[in-house]
Every structure is written in C-alpha cells, then in structure tokens.
Amino acid sequence: MKHVFTAILIAMSMAAGLVTQAAEKEVTMGFIYVGPKDDYGYNQAHSEGKAGVSQLPWVKSVEEASVAETAAVQETMRNMINLDGATVLFPTSYGYFDPHILRVAKQYPKVQFLHCGGLYTEGKHPANVGSYFGYIDEAVYIAGIVAGHSTKSGKLGFIAAKPIPQVLRNINAFTLGARSANPKATVQVIFTGEWSMPVKEAEAATSLINQGVDVLTCHVDSPKVIIETAERRGIYVCGYHANGAKLAPKGYLTGAEWNWSKVYTTYAEMVKSGKTLAAGTIPHLVRGGLKEGFVKCSDYGTAVGDAAKKDAEAAKSKFMDGSMVIFKGPLKDNAGKEILPSGKEYKQQDLELESMGWLVDGVVGSTKS
Amino acid sequence: MTSESMGWWGVLLGVSAGAVRGGTPFLLVSLGECLTEKSGKINLGLEGTLLMGAMSAYAFSYKTGSPWIGVIAAGIAGALMGAVHAFLVTRPKVNDIAAGIAMLIFGSGLAFFLGKPYIQPSAPQLSPISLGGWSDTAQIQAALKISPIFFLGAGIAFAMNWFFRSTRAGMHVRAVGDSPAAARALGISVERTRILSIVAGSALAGVGGAHLSLFYPGAWTEAISSGQGLMAVALVIFSRWNPVHCLYASLVFGGAQAVGPALQAVGVSTGYYLWNASPYILTLLVMVATCSPKRTLVGAPGALGASS
Structure with missing residues (x-):
C-alpha cells in the first residue's frame, strides 16, 4: 500500500513537473500576410512586428507571405495550427476576416485568432476571435x-x-x-x-x-x-x-508608420500567462494610437x-x-x-x-x- | 517646375502619355505572341514570361548597376521560358493551350520565388528618351520622356511586318502556321521553325517585362503585370495577327488603362470601377463587332490550335 502511495506521489510530482514545463514552453505565434513581407508597406510593417516579438526567447514564430484572401488562407491557418503547433494566429489582411477566420476559428476553439482591423462583434463572431488596430x-x-x-x-x-x-x-x-x-x-x-x-x-x-x-x-x-x-x-x-x-x-x-512589435509583444505576454479571448482575459478589441505606441x-x-x-x-x-x-x-x-x-x-x-x-x-x- | 493645373487637358495628356507608357508591355508581349501564333502555336504562358522578364531585368540591373544588362537578361530569361514551352508543344499530341497555362503558372511562381530578395532594393532605371525639350510645361516634358523599349518595340513591329511579307524566313513561318503538311512537302522543318518562333517571341515578352520593372512603374513587385500578359494574347486576335496593328492596339489598351486615374484626377469620381475595366470592355466590344458567323477570322493562321 505504501508503495502504491509513493508511486502515485512520484507520478503526481512528475505530472506537475510536466505541467510547469509546459507553462514555460514557448508560445508559438503564426503570422500571415497577403503580399511579400519586404514591400515597404503593410506587410513589411507586420513582418517587422513579427521580427520584434521573435526576439523574446520564449516566442517561436512562423510566417507565410503572399497568401491570397481565399480558401488558401484557411489552409495556411490549419497548417500553422496542426503542423507548427501555433496557438495564436495573426492573419493580417482585411479580407481574411469574413468568412475565412470566422470559419477556421469555429473549428479550433482553443486557438486565439487575432485579426488586424476587422470589427469584432460580440455574440455574432466566435469567442476566440479578437481584433486589433492602431489609430494610424x-x-x-x-x-x-x-x-x-x-x-x-x-x-x-x-x-x-x-x-x-x-x-x-x-x-x-x-x-x-x-x-x-x-x-x-x-x-x-x-x-x-x-x-x-x-x-x-x-x-x-x-x-x-x-x-x-x-x-x-x-x-x-x-x-x-x-x-x-x-x-x-x-x-x-x-x-x-x-x-x-x-x-x-x-x-x-x-x-x-505602424509599430506592431509593441502590440505583438503585449499579446505574447498575455498568452504566456494563460489568458484567452474566450475567457475574456484578453480583450476582444485592442486599439491604440501614438500615445499607446501602436x-x-x-x-x-x-x-x-x-x-x-x-x-x-x-x-x-x-x-x-x-x-x-x-x-x-x-x-x-x-x-x-x-x-x-x-x-x-x-x-x-x-x-x-x-x-x-x-x-x-x-x-x-x-x-x- | 510649374505647378499650374492642366484641367481637362490633363486627361488628354494623361491618356495619350499613358498609351505609350502603359502600352509598351502590351506591345512587346503581343509582338511575341504574334510571331508565335504565326507559326501555328499559341503561348498562353507569356504572362509568366513577362513576370520572369521583369524580375530578371530588375535583379540584373540591381546587381550589375546597368539597366541595359537587365534588359538583355530579361530577353534571355524570356528565351529560356520559350525554349521550355517550345520543347513541350513540338512533342506529338501535346495541347499548346494546356502547356501554356502550365507555363503561366510555372513562370509566375518561379519569378515570385527568385524575386523575393529584389522587392525591397531600388535598381537603376532605364534613362528615358526626352522629346519634350521644346515645351516649357513640366507636365508635357514629363509625358514625353519615353521609354527606349517603346522605340525598340515600335521598330520591331514594322520590321516584323516586313519580315512576314518580304522575306523567305517570314514566308516559312507563315507556311508552317497555315499548313504544316504543305510546308513539310516544301522541305521546311516545321519543328525547327516553330521552336525558333516561340523562343524569339518569348524573348520579346521578357523584354516587355524589363519595361515594367525598369521604366514604368519601375519596381519589382508580384503584382507588377496584373494580367497584362494575358490581355496581350487577346490583343493579337484583336489586331488580326498583323504586327503593325499590334502597335496600334497596344496604344489603345495603354490609353484605356490611364482613363480611370486621369478622370479621377480632375474630379470625375463616379464609376471608377467601370473606367478601370475599360480595357476589358473594349476587348469585348471589338470582338463582338468584328466576329462573323460566316467565316473564320481573317488573318488567322490556318493550323493555329491544331495539334499537328
């Protein structure tokens, strides 16, 4: 009997060890752009933001450029979730939102979908979808x-x-x-x-x-x-x-100019501390201007x-x-x-x-x- | 520079200058397609060739500092793309439409892949030939800064016309395109003539790409051609396989492209989607106006599209 208890204790402490390890594990963020990422424009601004947040040692980031606003972006999102293990996605183009993000977000309720510029509507859109934009x-x-x-x-x-x-x-x-x-x-x-x-x-x-x-x-x-x-x-x-x-x-x-690395770093920290959109601990609408550094x-x-x-x-x-x-x-x-x-x-x-x-x-x- | 407003004259100037600026890629691609189709084969892949040309021109101009080396590189890239297409379509029972679509996708994919490092840097541009020295209006001077590639294309248009009409080699191309069996009976190598026509035609399309990336608009981006290579194929039908008509048709298409922005600049802002679609509407109208149920298109090579 004593042995069993010891075994359970050991198992439990190992499990706890695994859990803490998991919490310290990296946050995998996926970024999707509609055009090339060095175009002196919208996509470059987001890619610079991705490069900024990637400097955090616990952030792992993947990106894909030139993804059309069609079913292609749904495929990219699924690949990033299933193959790269992304838990936060930033599909950045305006046309990705409806219907592509909305559709994939329903299938992966545990993944956070953050869209640049789209207007999130409470109740109408899945709870794991949020939107961010700057008052440029x-x-x-x-x-x-x-x-x-x-x-x-x-x-x-x-x-x-x-x-x-x-x-x-x-x-x-x-x-x-x-x-x-x-x-x-x-x-x-x-x-x-x-x-x-x-x-x-x-x-x-x-x-x-x-x-x-x-x-x-x-x-x-x-x-x-x-x-x-x-x-x-x-x-x-x-x-x-x-x-x-x-x-x-x-x-x-x-x-x-955009200053997305600031925004992406804030999101990465929120996700790392276990916050989610669905629980309401990450706000669904994030906005900021010059003052907030967006x-x-x-x-x-x-x-x-x-x-x-x-x-x-x-x-x-x-x-x-x-x-x-x-x-x-x-x-x-x-x-x-x-x-x-x-x-x-x-x-x-x-x-x-x-x-x-x-x-x-x-x-x-x-x-x- | 003067900063006076041109008003409605600006629309006229914009459309006529836009005809030359925007028409040049149409001109080179349609001449290339004209030569290809005269030999009896279609190359729908010229959109991909145009992109390869634009990318190679930009990359080589950036690396070597000489835009003319870029133009030559564009021609070579085009010729290589043409060689692949020519090899495919001279095999027996290969459908040239299908091969062309494959080449279109292959060419644009390859150009996007190889062109990634060249989106950001600025490459040296072709210097324009200025014909506006007589005017003291800045706008007219700017409008008359004309791309050397345009003169090249216009010269080739007339030369090609003469080539088809008055040279032995030109007659061989026409014979192969009209009746390969008869050409073969005359001892002309159908395969060799077609390969040469397709390769030369693709080289022209590649040079057209150099105008896009090294003159106007003068940058390498993935959206640079936005379908112009495909429209140029329609333009060949529109100009009845006549190289000089290709020149006129290209100018009309180039001008039509400029109508939308020029009208908005003077404050005519309604219906700009319609104006932007004007080149396509124009194509449809000409097609409808010139089609006849009684005969095939005048000037169409007899064996065009046949798999012999």
Missing part, C-alpha cells in the same frame, strides 16, 4: 499638417485603394491636418480599386502631379511605386505603413520647414497627453452635409469612426464606386 489616422493627421505647410499649390493628392472606413478615415485625417495648417488646401483622391496595382498607382500619381498636386500620400498595400514616382517628378511625398525615406531622399516629408511618425525629411515641425510637434504632444481630438464639430462632409454640429466630437475610440462612409469638406472625390 493620428500619425496621418500629423503628416497632413506637414503636407499643408509644404504645399505651394495648395493641392494635395491621396491615392487610395478602396473606399472602406479605414481608408476614408486616413483621407479625412490627412485633410483635416493639412487644413489646420493651410485652410485653403484641398485633397484630391484617386481610388485605384485594388490594394496592390503598381501600374495604376503610377498612373494615378502621374495624373495627380499633372493636375498641379505637389504633395502626395497614399493608402495602398505598398507605397513604393508612388513614393518613387513622386521623387522622380520632384514633388513632396508622405509615406504610409513603413518608413519610405530611403526611396525619396529629397521629397520625403514624414509618414505614418503607431509612429517617420523622422522629418530635409525639406520640412521649421513652422511645419513646430505645428506637427505641438499636435504630437497633444496626442500624447490625450487632449487631441481629430474629428470635432463643426464638421461637414464634402457634399455639404453636417457630420458633427459645433461642440460635438468623435473620440478616437468611438466605433462610429470605424464605420465611416463620408469624406470631409476639402476632399475632392467621392466614395461612390
């Missing part, structure tokens, strides 16, 4: 201030992929930033209809420059072609997603003047202390309709802003396809 419009607003100061023609250009809320929010923030510096500035928008279409992006940049636009910015997956076209034509450009200063040493003003601004280029720097820095410090509001009344859209009356405002956290369907006064363009 704060950095875009600052780029707008610099652009407004730098333009001579008062005409700014914005090359956008599709009229979805995230894109419209950036166009609006850029315009409001520019008009805070130069109330007469207008922003001409071109929608290319695709996230990555280099020929059309170059064509759009050329058309805008021909119309007298002298500062360009964009919201497409890879701004490389646009930044290079602007530099070749001798105009200014503000970057997006990642730092593009190397592509335009003369004309690069500043840019809005986004940052590129260093100012050589062409940026002192007045521009002063205004931009002033706005930046107001973002850092939380007193800055980008969308505040009185605010009209570019068809003259009132968005916000005087005295009202949308705070960054307002979900209204994540379903934005309007362009502010000063934007030349329309969201109608």
Whole structure:
C-alpha cells in the first residue's frame, strides 16, 4: 500500500513537473500576410512586428507571405495550427476576416485568432476571435499638417485603394491636418480599386502631379511605386505603413508608420500567462494610437520647414497627453452635409469612426464606386 | 517646375502619355505572341514570361548597376521560358493551350520565388528618351520622356511586318502556321521553325517585362503585370495577327488603362470601377463587332490550335 502511495506521489510530482514545463514552453505565434513581407508597406510593417516579438526567447514564430484572401488562407491557418503547433494566429489582411477566420476559428476553439482591423462583434463572431488596430489616422493627421505647410499649390493628392472606413478615415485625417495648417488646401483622391496595382498607382500619381498636386500620400498595400514616382517628378511625398525615406531622399516629408512589435509583444505576454479571448482575459478589441505606441511618425525629411515641425510637434504632444481630438464639430462632409454640429466630437475610440462612409469638406472625390 | 493645373487637358495628356507608357508591355508581349501564333502555336504562358522578364531585368540591373544588362537578361530569361514551352508543344499530341497555362503558372511562381530578395532594393532605371525639350510645361516634358523599349518595340513591329511579307524566313513561318503538311512537302522543318518562333517571341515578352520593372512603374513587385500578359494574347486576335496593328492596339489598351486615374484626377469620381475595366470592355466590344458567323477570322493562321 505504501508503495502504491509513493508511486502515485512520484507520478503526481512528475505530472506537475510536466505541467510547469509546459507553462514555460514557448508560445508559438503564426503570422500571415497577403503580399511579400519586404514591400515597404503593410506587410513589411507586420513582418517587422513579427521580427520584434521573435526576439523574446520564449516566442517561436512562423510566417507565410503572399497568401491570397481565399480558401488558401484557411489552409495556411490549419497548417500553422496542426503542423507548427501555433496557438495564436495573426492573419493580417482585411479580407481574411469574413468568412475565412470566422470559419477556421469555429473549428479550433482553443486557438486565439487575432485579426488586424476587422470589427469584432460580440455574440455574432466566435469567442476566440479578437481584433486589433492602431489609430494610424493620428500619425496621418500629423503628416497632413506637414503636407499643408509644404504645399505651394495648395493641392494635395491621396491615392487610395478602396473606399472602406479605414481608408476614408486616413483621407479625412490627412485633410483635416493639412487644413489646420493651410485652410485653403484641398485633397484630391484617386481610388485605384485594388490594394496592390503598381501600374495604376503610377498612373494615378502621374495624373495627380499633372493636375498641379505637389504633395502626395497614399493608402495602398505598398507605397513604393508612388513614393518613387513622386521623387522622380520632384514633388513632396508622405509615406504610409513603413518608413519610405530611403526611396525619396529629397521629397520625403514624414509618414505614418505602424509599430506592431509593441502590440505583438503585449499579446505574447498575455498568452504566456494563460489568458484567452474566450475567457475574456484578453480583450476582444485592442486599439491604440501614438500615445499607446501602436503607431509612429517617420523622422522629418530635409525639406520640412521649421513652422511645419513646430505645428506637427505641438499636435504630437497633444496626442500624447490625450487632449487631441481629430474629428470635432463643426464638421461637414464634402457634399455639404453636417457630420458633427459645433461642440460635438468623435473620440478616437468611438466605433462610429470605424464605420465611416463620408469624406470631409476639402476632399475632392467621392466614395461612390 | 510649374505647378499650374492642366484641367481637362490633363486627361488628354494623361491618356495619350499613358498609351505609350502603359502600352509598351502590351506591345512587346503581343509582338511575341504574334510571331508565335504565326507559326501555328499559341503561348498562353507569356504572362509568366513577362513576370520572369521583369524580375530578371530588375535583379540584373540591381546587381550589375546597368539597366541595359537587365534588359538583355530579361530577353534571355524570356528565351529560356520559350525554349521550355517550345520543347513541350513540338512533342506529338501535346495541347499548346494546356502547356501554356502550365507555363503561366510555372513562370509566375518561379519569378515570385527568385524575386523575393529584389522587392525591397531600388535598381537603376532605364534613362528615358526626352522629346519634350521644346515645351516649357513640366507636365508635357514629363509625358514625353519615353521609354527606349517603346522605340525598340515600335521598330520591331514594322520590321516584323516586313519580315512576314518580304522575306523567305517570314514566308516559312507563315507556311508552317497555315499548313504544316504543305510546308513539310516544301522541305521546311516545321519543328525547327516553330521552336525558333516561340523562343524569339518569348524573348520579346521578357523584354516587355524589363519595361515594367525598369521604366514604368519601375519596381519589382508580384503584382507588377496584373494580367497584362494575358490581355496581350487577346490583343493579337484583336489586331488580326498583323504586327503593325499590334502597335496600334497596344496604344489603345495603354490609353484605356490611364482613363480611370486621369478622370479621377480632375474630379470625375463616379464609376471608377467601370473606367478601370475599360480595357476589358473594349476587348469585348471589338470582338463582338468584328466576329462573323460566316467565316473564320481573317488573318488567322490556318493550323493555329491544331495539334499537328
């Protein structure tokens, strides 16, 4: 009898040993990108975030680039879970969410699915799905201030992929930033209809420059072609997603960049300490801006003047202390309709802003396809 | 530079300059396809060849610092892709459509795989030939900076026309494409003629890729061709297997591509998806307008698509 007890004790202590070992085991994180991971754009920003979190000794990370927003991404997710043992997945492209993540998440309730930018709805979507995004419009607003100061023609250009809320929010923030510096500035928008279409992006940049636009910015997956076209034509450009200063040493003003390694590190720590989305210990919606370190601004280029720097820095410090509001009344859209009356405002956290369907006064363009 | 606005003139300028800028890859690929099809075989894989050309041109320009070495590398890469296709389709009972689709997927996959390290670096670009010195408007000067590859392609279009019409070798290609049995009876090697036509045609498509990565838009990315190689195949039918018509058709397609962005730049923002689709709509319209139930397409090589 005594022997049996000893045996059980030994077995139990061994099991406990296994458990502690398991807890100290590495966290395996899977990252999926829609395009190549060194495209000076959206995918590079996420890949840099992955590289950042991989420096933690207990994080094991796998990644796959150029995965289409089709059943292919479901296959990649299943492979990462079954073959690589990933317990947290970051499928980063907008189009991965519905139906792909939602479908796979139902099949693997123990895996955490974290999607960049998607709008998680409690009750409607599986409990092991969450979404994170940065208020990059704060950095875009600052780029707008610099652009407004730098333009001579008062005409700014914005090359956008599709009229979805995230894109419209950036166009609006850029315009409001520019008009805070130069109330007469207008922003001409071109929608290319695709996230990555280099020929059309170059064509759009050329058309805008021909119309007298002298500062360009964009919201497409890879701004490389646009930044290079602007530099070749001798105009200014503000970057997006990642730092593009190397592509335009003369004309690069500043840019809005992601800082995903900060976000991914926070998630890795939450998962390591046993927290889950389903239990509610990892929040389903994670958002942050300049203050939280989710986004940052590129260093100012050589062409940026002192007045521009002063205004931009002033706005930046107001973002850092939380007193800055980008969308505040009185605010009209570019068809003259009132968005916000005087005295009202949308705070960054307002979900209204994540379903934005309007362009502010000063934007030349329309969201109608 | 002047920063004045061009208004509606900008649309006209954008479309005409876009015709040359954007039409050049169409031109080279369609000339390559024209030569291939004249010999009686179809090469649907030129989209993959275009990508291989774009990638090789960028990689070699970056490594050697000379964009012209990049152009030559693109031609060689294209020729190699063509050699594989030619080997496949000159085997008996090999369907050239199926082989072409396989080559399309193989070529783009290979280009994406080998091109991974070249997405980020900036390669030296081909210097343009400037014809706008007479104008003091910055926009016109910029629009008249024309790709050397365009002049190359335009020259080849006329040369190829002369080749088919007035040379012995050109007649051999036509004979092989129209009636392989008759050509064989004349003592022409069908296989050799077809292999040479396919290899030369693919080399042209590869050079078209060099325009994409080394001139306009001037970067190597996986989305750089976005179907232009496939459209160029349709363009050959559109231009009735005539190389000079390929030049005109390429300009029309290039211009159609620029219509959407140029209109949005002057504030016409409704229906841009429709405008962006205009090259495809144009293809359909021409196809419908020129088709006839009574006869086969004028100019089509007689043995095109036959498995002999």
